[in-house]
Amino acid sequence: MGKLPIVRTRAALRREIGVWRSERLRVAMTPTMGALHEGHLSLLRLAATRADRVVASLFVNPTQFGPGEDFQSYPRDESRDAALLQAAGCDLLYAPPVEEMYGDGFATAITVSGVTAPMEGAARPGHFSGVATVVAKLLIQGLPDVAVFGEKDYQQLQVIRRLTADLDLPVEILPAPIVRDPDGLALSSRNAYLTPAQRAVAPALYRRLIEVARAVAGGAPIAAAETAGVEALLAAGFDAVEYFEFRDPADLARLGPGSISGPARLLAVARLGRTRLLDNIAVAA
């Protein structure tokens, strides 16, 4: 097996995809910021079941990081990532430099209102505009038939669904389930920041999500269950709980305070030191 082909310009990306198009092959794309783990690779494998060729992009997008966030220190190891991608069935890696994505005089931003307002949007001003703009660019550059995004960043997934519908991007957005360590911790590139002591506390987040979701699915009032969830996480050793909320799975409107009446999503961010752990689960009514 040769090395995974890597292209660094949108022109080269379009040339490669154009060859596949001329052979009437179906193309999938999985945008990533690198620092790949089993969660990303599951997206690649899912993509491969839905297309003839799979392109991964690797671009640590500066515009979705806020001041003081970890853009500079975000883990980068392209040759490791390329080897993992190839083993997972990737056919082409698109890894553009920043100048290729944001040329001289770049001045355009895409904003999505509504779904971007709470949770990550409130905690990270400008984050979702950065995400929406770069994802739209990548999808317009590649024009894949299908693009795969993980449910780990569930709010981001809903932003991307809204964006692609609103801008008429001719692509199917395919969600991929969260991949977890055996103890339940959702995989994340930022888990590498955890100390061993923090890592020991971390799995409690998923356990509480399951427990509280089960209580609410069984008829417990939402507001009280959310409060109990936050308290349980603080008792388990988390330093702060930024949110722990039942929301509409599509438009992310807040649910409660009473009993659940339809499908919901329970989304949470809990902090260990400076590391924010995101997780979420589906809640059956």
Added chain:
Amino acid sequence: MGKLPIVRTRAALRREIGVWRSERLRVAMTPTMGALHEGHLSLLRLAATRADRVVASLFVNPTQFGPGEDFQSYPRDESRDAALLQAAGCDLLYAPPVEEMYGDGFATAITVSGVTAPMEGAARPGHFSGVATVVAKLLIQGLPDVAVFGEKDYQQLQVIRRLTADLDLPVEILPAPIVRDPDGLALSSRNAYLTPAQRAVAPALYRRLIEVARAVAGGAPIAAAETAGVEALLAAGFDAVEYFEFRDPADLARLGPGSISGPARLLAVARLGRTRLLDNIAVAA
């Protein structure tokens, strides 16, 4: 000759264009808001010289009109427009209803900074975001090889060039020169709002643009020439001059106050009653 085919959904638009694509035909698109005049038809004819098939869109876009502007009263006559388009060589009319362009829960906006700030952007808050969003949607829906926009709305043309470059839209933006009445008045759907007395004053705008541009090209200082231009227009009977400015032809940065040192664009808006007349000309250094 049969009637011009009209489609009303992006799915039908894509189906028709898809047939052409399968025949390897080159496709041009000319977005319009209807109320067609010879200026629009010149875009169509230019498009036909650069492509095998020409699609015109007709959509009076509500999001680019401000409160108190003429969205409700904007002239609409689709069957007249369709006949004119067909005679000018149009192959397909795309005339979507508002619900097709802005579906339930629509929440996405595209903004361009820099070129949108002065002139029309300052006079009409939100206008260019409405334009950028709808043009991006139309170009993504049709994915034409080339799209034609008139130089009459010169600032809009620069916004669209910036937008398509920044979002990597795979389309060539082709500018079309301003079409004028024999007395020099630039054609505009809004000229229909002019009274006979106002219509008699209107051609002075173009005459002053030529005169002032010639003076500056000959070495006159820009700021003084602009002031003289404004005064001449008020003396000619215009009710107000919103701007009359030499600007960089690409990024629209203001030029002056001294002599010109490179190519420029002279752009003006003068009002007759409530009607804003826009015009502009290229200035050779």
